[in-house]
Amino acid sequence: MTLFATRFASDGGTRLDGAVEMIHGSGGRATTELVRTLFHRHFDNAYLAQGNDQAAFDMEAARVVMTTDAHVVSPLFFPGGDIGSLAVHGTINDVAMAGARPLYLSAAFILEEGFPLRDLERIVASTARASRDAGVPVITGDTKVVEKGKGDGVFITTTGVGIVPAGVNISGDRAKPGDAILVSGTVGDHGVAVLSKRENLTFETGIVSDSAALHGLVAEMVAAVPALHCLRDPTRGGLAATLNEIAQQSGAGMRLVESAIPVKAGVLAACELLGLDPLYIANEGKLVAICEKADAGRRLDVMRRHPLGHDAALIGEVVADPHAFISMKTRFGGSRMVDWLAGDPLPRIC
Amino acid sequence: MTLFATRFASDGGTRLDGAVEMIHGSGGRATTELVRTLFHRHFDNAYLAQGNDQAAFDMEAARVVMTTDAHVVSPLFFPGGDIGSLAVHGTINDVAMAGARPLYLSAAFILEEGFPLRDLERIVASTARASRDAGVPVITGDTKVVEKGKGDGVFITTTGVGIVPAGVNISGDRAKPGDAILVSGTVGDHGVAVLSKRENLTFETGIVSDSAALHGLVAEMVAAVPALHCLRDPTRGGLAATLNEIAQQSGAGMRLVESAIPVKAGVLAACELLGLDPLYIANEGKLVAICEKADAGRRLDVMRRHPLGHDAALIGEVVADPHAFISMKTRFGGSRMVDWLAGDPLPRIC
Numbered sequence: 001m002t003l004f005a006t007r008f009a010s011d012g013g014t015r016l017d018g019a020v021e022m023i024h025g026s027g028g029r030a031t032t033e034l035v036r037t038l039f040h041r042h043f044d045n046a047y048l049a050q051g052n053d054q055a056a057f058d059m060e061a062a063r064v065v066m067t068t069d070a071h072v073v074s075p076l077f078f079p080g081g082d083i084g085s086l087a088v089h090g091t092i093n094d095v096a097m098a099g100a101r102p103l104y105l106s107a108a109f110i111l112e113e114g115f116p117l118r119d120l121e122r123i124v125a126s127t128a129r130a131s132r133d134a135g136v137p138v139i140t141g142d143t144k145v146v147e148k149g150k151g152d153g154v155f156i157t158t159t160g161v162g163i164v165p166a167g168v169n170i171s172g173d174r175a176k177p178g179d180a181i182l183v184s185g186t187v188g189d190h191g192v193a194v195l196s197k198r199e200n201l202t203f204e205t206g207i208v209s210d211s212a213a214l215h216g217l218v219a220e221m222v223a224a225v226p227a228l229h230c231l232r233d234p235t236r237g238g239l240a241a242t243l244n245e246i247a248q249q250s251g252a253g254m255r256l257v258e259s260a261i262p263v264k265a266g267v268l269a270a271c272e273l274l275g276l277d278p279l280y281i282a283n284e285g286k287l288v289a290i291c292e293k294a295d296a297g298r299r300l301d302v303m304r305r306h307p308l309g310h311d312a313a314l315i316g317e318v319v320a321d322p323h324a325f326i327s328m329k330t331r332f333g334g335s336r337m338v339d340w341l342a343g344d345p346l347p348r349i350c
Numbered sequence: 351m352t353l354f355a356t357r358f359a360s361d362g363g364t365r366l367d368g369a370v371e372m373i374h375g376s377g378g379r380a381t382t383e384l385v386r387t388l389f390h391r392h393f394d395n396a397y398l399a400q401g402n403d404q405a406a407f408d409m410e411a412a413r414v415v416m417t418t419d420a421h422v423v424s425p426l427f428f429p430g431g432d433i434g435s436l437a438v439h440g441t442i443n444d445v446a447m448a449g450a451r452p453l454y455l456s457a458a459f460i461l462e463e464g465f466p467l468r469d470l471e472r473i474v475a476s477t478a479r480a481s482r483d484a485g486v487p488v489i490t491g492d493t494k495v496v497e498k499g500k501g502d503g504v505f506i507t508t509t510g511v512g513i514v515p516a517g518v519n520i521s522g523d524r525a526k527p528g529d530a531i532l533v534s535g536t537v538g539d540h541g542v543a544v545l546s547k548r549e550n551l552t553f554e555t556g557i558v559s560d561s562a563a564l565h566g567l568v569a570e571m572v573a574a575v576p577a578l579h580c581l582r583d584p585t586r587g588g589l590a591a592t593l594n595e596i597a598q599q600s601g602a603g604m605r606l607v608e609s610a611i612p613v614k615a616g617v618l619a620a621c622e623l624l625g626l627d628p629l630y631i632a633n634e635g636k637l638v639a640i641c642e643k644a645d646a647g648r649r650l651d652v653m654r655r656h657p658l659g660h661d662a663a664l665i666g667e668v669v670a671d672p673h674a675f676i677s678m679k680t681r682f683g684g685s686r687m688v689d690w691l692a693g694d695p696l697p698r699i700c
Contacts, residue, residue, distance in 0.1 A: 028691030059414045066490055068458045070492050341377070
C-alpha cells in the first residue's frame with residue numbers, strides 16, 4: 001500500500017505540535033490524516049491527486065533511466081540543506097548523470113516514533129520545495145513508522161525516472177585514453193558542511209553544502225557538445241571514489257593535477273585540522289565530466305556560464321593503464337596514488 | 351551515488367561470516383565489495399551490469415505507472431516469506447493494481463551496523479528469487495549503513511514501474527452504485543503469520559503469509575473482462591482500510607456480507623484469541639476488485655482458475671451513500687459499520 005495519495009473526506013487532521021506515533025504507520029485514519037496534513041498538502045500535484053497506490057502518466061517512446069537512493073544523512077539539518085532537499089537533489093542528479101532529463105520522483109519516508117512533527121513538516125516542505133524548484137514532481141510516496149530506537153528520525157528513499165535525449169550515450173565505461181577530466185566546481189563542501197554540524201564537532205567553517213540539482217547544467221552541457229563520454233556526481237566516497245569507479249569500468253587509468261582541483265580555503269582548512277583529504281569528501285552538487293580533449297575548452301566555457309558550474313576546471317586526463325590506477329601530481333611536484341578510500345571518515349553523509 | 355551497480359576488478363570480496371559494519375556504507379572499497387559479493391551476485395542482470403548509478407532501458411510510448419513502498423516488517427523472517435520477498439511482491443502488486451504490467455524494480459537497502467551478513471544474504475537471495483520468479487528484474491539499487499541502534503536490521507524500499515495496457519482504466523474513484531465487490535481469497539493470513547512470529551507472542555497458528563506477486567492474476571482478469579473499475583491490494587489496515595479508501599475516492603458506500611468473506615479457520619481462531627478483527631489484518635497476496643455486477647460471475651470464474659485466486663468470492667456491493675460508509679451484514683444477521691481502523695493492533699506488518 002502506498003499512502004501518500006489517499007484522498008479522504010474527514011475534517012480532522014494531524015496536530016503538528018505533537019510527535020510521530022506508531023499509530024501514524026497503521027494504514028488507518030491516523031496515517032491518512034498525517035498524509036493529508038503533511039505530505040499531500042506540501043507535495044500537492046495532479047499525480048498525487050489521482051489518489052491511487054501508484055501514479056500514472058503518459059510517456060513517449062524513449063530511452064528511460066531509473067535510479068534510487070536511500071538517504072540517512074545525520075544530522076537531518078545541516079548548513080545549506082536537509083535530508084529532504086538532499087534526497088531530491090541526489091536522485092535528480094543520478095538521473096541527470098546519464099545525460100537524461102528527470103521527469104518524476106517517488107519518495108518513501110521511514111519515520112521514528114517520537115520524532116517531532118514540526119521537524120517532519122520542515123523536511124517535507126523542503127523536499128517539496130526542492131522538487132518544485134527543479135521542476136521534477138514527487139508523484140507517489142509512502143510513509144512507515146518504526147519504534148523509538150529502531151530508526152533515526154527520518155530516512156528518505158527517493159527514486160527517479162527520466163528520458164535520455166536522442167544521440168546521447170553517456171556511461172562510466174566510455175572513458176578513453178587522452179580524454180579530458182573536468183569537474184564542475186569546488187570539492188568537499190557537502191561533507192565539511194555536514195561534519196561541521198555533527199554534535200561532537202563544534203567548529204564553524206562557514207562552509208555550506210553544495211546540495212543542488214544538476215540537471216539544468218547537464219542539459220546545457222549536452223546541448224552544446226553532445227559527445228560526452230562519462231558523467232558522474234562525486235557523492236559518498238568523494239572525487240576519489242567516483243574516478244576510481246569510472247577507471248575500473250573503463251579499464252583505463254587517470255592522471256590528475258592536484259593544483260587544478262578546486263577546493264575552498266575553508267574546506268581545505270577543515271580537512272587539514274581533521275586529517276581528511278578533500279578528494280574523499282562527499283559532494284552533492286558537483287559533477288565529473290569526461291570527454292574528448294578537443295571538446296574540453298568549449299565544454300568548460302558552457303559549464304562556467306551556468307551558476308552551478310562557474311568554478312569548473314580541467315583536472316586531469318585519462319591514460320592507458322591496464323591496472324586502472326589513478327595517480328596525481330601533487331602541489332609539491334611529486335606524484336601519489338589516489339586509491340579507493342579504505343576507511344570511512346564520514347559515515348552517514350548522504 | 352547508487353552502489354548496486356559498481357563493477358570492479360578487485361579479487362577481494364566480503365567474508366559473509368561477519369556483520370554489517372559502518373565501513374560498508376562508506377562508498378569506498380568495502381561498499382563495492384559488499385555490493386559485488388552480495389547484491390551484484392544475486393541480482394545479476396544486464397541492467398545492473400551497465401555498472402552506472404542509474405539503469406537505462408528502452409520503452410515504447412505508453413501509459414506508465416510508478417509506485418514506491420518502504421518495508422519495515424518485523425520480524426524480518428516470518429512464515430511464508432521475509433522482508434525481501436515481501437518488498438518485491440508489495441511493489442509489483444501496487445503496479446499491478448493499476449491493471450499494469452510491471453517492468454522494472456529498484457531496491458534500496460538501509461542496513462544496521464552489526465546485522466549478520468549471512469542473514470543479509472538470505473534476504474538478498476530471497477529478494478532476487480522473488481524478482482526472478484515474477485519476471486520483474488531489480489535493475490538499480492542502493493545500500494546505506496546506519497549505526498547500531500539507529501535502524502532495525504534491514505529496511506528495504508522498492509520502487510516499480512509498469513505499463514498500462516490500452517483500454518484499461520482502473521482507479522480507486524471508479525466504484526459505482528450497483529458494482530460488485532470481489533476479493534481474490536482469504537483475508538488476514540499475512541498479518542497473523544507475522545504476528546505468530548513476534549517474540550512475545552509464541553502461539554503457533556500454522557498460518558503462512560500469503561505474500562505473492564499478483565500481476566499474473568491481474569493480467570488474466572484484465573484480458574478476460576477489461577472493464578474493471580477498481581483494483582487494490584488490502585495490505586496495511588486490511589480489507590477495511592482498502593474498502594474505505596475506495597469508498598472515499600468514489601464517493602459511494604458499500605454493503606458487505608460477512609459470511610461471504612473468506613477467512614481461514616486458523617486466522618479466525620488467532621483473531622478471536624487476540625481480540626482482532628480479520629478485516630483489519632494485512633494481506634500481501636490478495637486483491638479487491640470492483641466491477642459491473644453483470645461481469646462478476648465471469649470474472650470470478652477467471653480468478654478461481656488462477657492459483658492465487660481459487661478462493662475468490664463476491665463479498666458485497668457498492669451502494670449510493672454520500673457519506674461513503676461501509677456497512678456489513680454480520681454472521682448473526684445484524685448489521686455493523688466497517689470503519690477505518692482507529693488503533694494499530696499490528697505495527698510494522700509490512
